[in-house]
Amino acid sequence: MACALVPLDEQQVTEAAGPLGLGKERTLPALHPDRKEERCFVPYKPPPEDSSPAQVEEFLEYGRFIMEDLDWLLNLPHDKFWCQVVFDESLQKCLDSYLCHAPRGLDPSSLPSSPALSEMQRSIHRAVFMTFLRMATHKESKECFITPLVFGEIIYNNFLFDIPKILDLCVLFGKGNSQLLHKMIENIFTQQPCYYGDLDEAVPSILQVLDTILAKCGLQCEGGTATEPLKLDSRSRPSAMTMSQQNLVDLVLYLCDSCTTIQAFLDIFPEACTTFHCHGFLNRLASFYEVAVPDLEKAVRKRNFDDKSLQEDLWKRVCHSRRTMVETTHLMLQQSCLRPILEGSENIHTFVEELLQHFTTFLPEKRFLVDYDEQFPVADDVSLLQQAFPLIDETRTSYLLQGVADAWDSIGRRRPQ
Amino acid sequence: MSPPRLTGALRSFSTVSKREEFTEQVYDMKIKRLKRQELFSREGLTWQKIVQFFTQHLDKAEQQSAIQELKSVLQAAKQIVDTEHGQDTIESAAVFLFETFHNKDHVGLEETRAIKQMFGPFPFSAADTSCAAVSRAVAPLGESLVEEFVRSQSSCRIPQRSTAFGRNISFSYDCYALDPQEALPWDGGPDEETSGGGLDF
Structure with missing residues (x-):
């Protein structure tokens, strides 16, 4: 764990070099690509429309991988979490795929047909929200925080949030979590005013x-x-x-x-x-x-x-x-x-x-x-x-x-x- | 396929997001499983520790038969992973089988699912063999001793839910939905006069 009361973006850590932690020690910024874990997050697939056993099993299998990885991610200490979020493309693809494909309440077949599917969908739904909530939080505690200006740059330059994602978050989670979402989006736009430009x-x-x-x-x-003007020929x-x-x-x-x-x-x-x-x-x-x-x-x-x-x-x-x-x-x-x-x-x-x-x-x-x-x-x-x-x-x-x-x-x- | 969405159009036609296409993405689960196996082998229990545990807690005569059973587990692990993998991978798979079956007397749905999640499709006979072998190996030791050993060695793999971000945050599963009251404004068929009816909020 990196040192306290210094923003994460200014912290340095000393850790053993080499893939197995053998070899010499080295000092590197706390936010560094070498500190991310090779985890291979899998993309999300929506629950199957026809519940054939094979499709159900495939959904559950993907779901278990996602849940295991997101549980692990949410358990990481602040510095490791941010290394993963910033440098792990597979994580971003997993989160994006959820925003793109997760069923909305208004979708024609939004409710999974079996209790196992439904339970898995609910678990992923919550874990994805908590991940975005953590990503929208630049100050987690007195010890764990990022300089607001740097936080704004990180989330914007790495596309952790963008306008379509923010809209997806609202429509997916907004009905019952509007206050939390408001805080998240307000913080994102406050720390990174470029989002107003993007919205524009x-x-x-x-x-x-x-x-x-x-x-x-x-x-x-x-x-x-x-x-193009409309064609006159009504046929x-x-x-x-x-x-x-x-x-x-x-x-x-x-x-x-x-x-x-x-x-x-x-x-x-x-x-x-x-x-x-x-x-x-x-x-x-x-x-x-x-x-x-x-x-x-x-x-x-x-x-x-x-x-x-x-x-x-x-x-x-x-x-x-x-x-x-x-x-x-x-x-x-x-x-x-x-x-x-x-x-x-x-x-x-x-x-x-x-x-x-x-x-x-x-x-x-x-x-x-x-x-x-x-x-x-x-x-x-x-x-x-x-x-x-x-x-x-x-x-x-x-x-x-x-x-x-x-x-x-x-x-x-x-x-x- | 997902229904047409506003945010889909924004991703495709505006310049405010990273260009990526997920719809046709095919993910090779083999890569994920290999990565998972690698992570599993890196932490916690090892095959050496299991062998050592048996030699420490059993007398000479019992040790011999336990070692034979453990060899059967290794053999089954070899069938479940692939023959092309090295000894480390096979031993790691054997550890997984030991952890899975140390307190089970048969291969249930949960165990089948866990093995498939880790290694992909596998011969059921191998799971059956390893379950029986683990069962016979741990029999002379007593359930609580083995349980304690596995728990103490594997604890670093299990996420501590008590420290997870968001554990104290209340979350609502409510979602936007159609109003069931907004029924068709006619009985029995379309009717010109009712067109442009009120919103009936």
Whole structure:
């Protein structure tokens, strides 16, 4: 073990040289590739869908290897743990494969069929989380810590965390561990602000995913990044009604996963809302909703499904996606505008103006606006604005509220009393 | 195959992560098993210590038959690993068999699984032979003496759960799931009038 009260990145250790610890002693940095153990972590494979004994046994065999290795890893002292994490590529591949392939709660067949599979899956799930938690902790105790700046460099330069991994962590573990995850992600972004830059680079790709979903339905929305104009020939144009059933299933699964992942991330780490905001995410999301939701709903309702349970499942996924999109919008408005207003921020009028501007932009997106208003009444927010900022232009708020009422009328739905 | 995911698209199309492809990754379990065998042989009990243990605790007459049984274990180990491996590997496999069977009277599912996990597919007769041989060898010694010997020699291999990172951290297995209440908004079939129904939160 290296010496105490010195950060790990500055510690030196003296140990026997040579593979068997024979030979002379040598001094080397505590964080050094020679100090890692050749362990050969195996990659994770998801539980088999059909539970043939051979596949079950294969999953359990991989699982036992992973559990044994992660148990060993979590038992390592601080310095050895970090040597392994930084220099063992097989460990990183094992963790990455879990994030990529572990079943999410929303996956069609997320629950392993046998108790043995389920137990193994749960054990791996916890061990992977604890490993990431330890990797996100630069100070484990008074004696075991890494200089924050160096910690930031280590996790970033070695891709121990990246934006897709952080999103995966949120969607896999966030439901019941949001506070811990918030601390982890907050620490990662605080110690390494480059992650904000990466997030800034990733948001256009997220928006591109929304455009891809629309393009697959033969749709386009305002502000979209589609570079090719849609073909006029409707026969060759894909649509949710005409695409193959498998493509429709994949598309709905993709939408559901994307919406849940974005919402989980922003809910756990609301500090990221600002970055999404800078890319006009709110308006793009509202336009996307307006165009995509009715089209997908229609396809799920009208198409002929031999398997009615599949149809039922797709409907639930569309509903789930709608709900998460509305909740994400509210979360972002709350974080970016409402919160500073209610906290009496210095530039209150700027936030008031921004909020009103957002609502005004939503006015043409009638279907979206109605669904939003149903869950988070716009009138409530306007009332809050009037209390927090009495100078608010009443003509403008009246126009806005009338626009919301018109939206309800225009889509033929009655507002709940 | 995993369903299409947002993070999959980000990994493929954005520049914020390391480029790696896992989907078609085939992992050679032979490498993992060899590594595991190597780690096993490096720490804890050795074949020499086992032989020494028997010579220390048995009288001359009993020693002879115990040594014969241990030879059978070595022979079985040779069948389980590969003939191409050296004496060290065979002895290490014999240690593993001894540890596995020192308190067992037959080859159960757990033992079969443990041997396969360590060496891959193996001839069951070899496991059976080694189990019987270990059983006969330890019989004159008494269960607690052998148990104590194996435990004291193998303790460094067993992870101390009491010191593991995260042992005191409460963890929730809850996960995001579909709301079962979000049923189809019609009875018996599609209906145009219900389109655009409320979110029914």
